[in-house]
Amino acid sequence: MNPTDPPPGLPQGPFIGRESFRAILRQALAEAAQDGWREVIVCDASFQDWPLGEREVVQALDTWARAGASQRFTMLAQRYDAVERLYPLFVGWRRQWAHKIECRGLRAADALAVPSVLWSPGWALQRLDVLRSSGVSGSQPDRVLRLRECLDSWMERSSPAFASTTLGL
Numbered sequence: 001m002n003p004t005d006p007p008p009g010l011p012q013g014p015f016i017g018r019e020s021f022r023a024i025l026r027q028a029l030a031e032a033a034q035d036g037w038r039e040v041i042v043c044d045a046s047f048q049d050w051p052l053g054e055r056e057v058v059q060a061l062d063t064w065a066r067a068g069a070s071q072r073f074t075m076l077a078q079r080y081d082a083v084e085r086l087y088p089l090f091v092g093w094r095r096q097w098a099h100k101i102e103c104r105g106l107r108a109a110d111a112l113a114v115p116s117v118l119w120s121p122g123w124a125l126q127r128l129d130v131l132r133s134s135g136v137s138g139s140q141p142d143r144v145l146r147l148r149e150c151l152d153s154w155m156e157r158s159s160p161a162f163a164s165t166t167l168g169l
Helices: 018-035 055-066 081-086 088-096 141-156
Strands: 013-016 039-044 072-077 101-105 116-119 124-129 134-138
Touching: 013 018, 018 055, 018 116, 018 124, 018 134, 039 141, 055 072, 055 088, 072 141, 081 088, 116 141, 124 141
Parallel strands: 039 072, 072 101
Antiparallel strands: 013 134, 039 116, 116 124, 124 134
16 A cells, blocks of 8 residues: 555544544554554644553554554654653553654643644544544545644644653662
């Protein structure tokens, strides 16, 4: 499959509700692992609503990371304290695959302004209303491109964050 082809079977269109959002994320990360997506960008103010602590999600991410040498996973968040507190399995995965994962922070950003997105070159999910967990997902090239441009803009304002290891004396 060409990395910019729309992934077959992934949802196309609107979704509403926290469980729908989480189910689509699970499905997308499983698809990323199965098809070896070369790039995944996830963005959220805190990731506290994401299913990152679930064993099946971490296993999918592990399978994705093992699929090849050229994959890149980028996380962009205002804060990572919820990730560290709620998702020990994910934190361990992040530590193991630190060479493929870039974590960026948006400390000065308003939490409600930070987009909630999972992006890949051929498909993306965007939560438009974080409080109601409603949004849209799909593979429309113009929407995927606009989301990437939006994420690039946020990344320009970010700095390294969520280190894979902590140094101490």
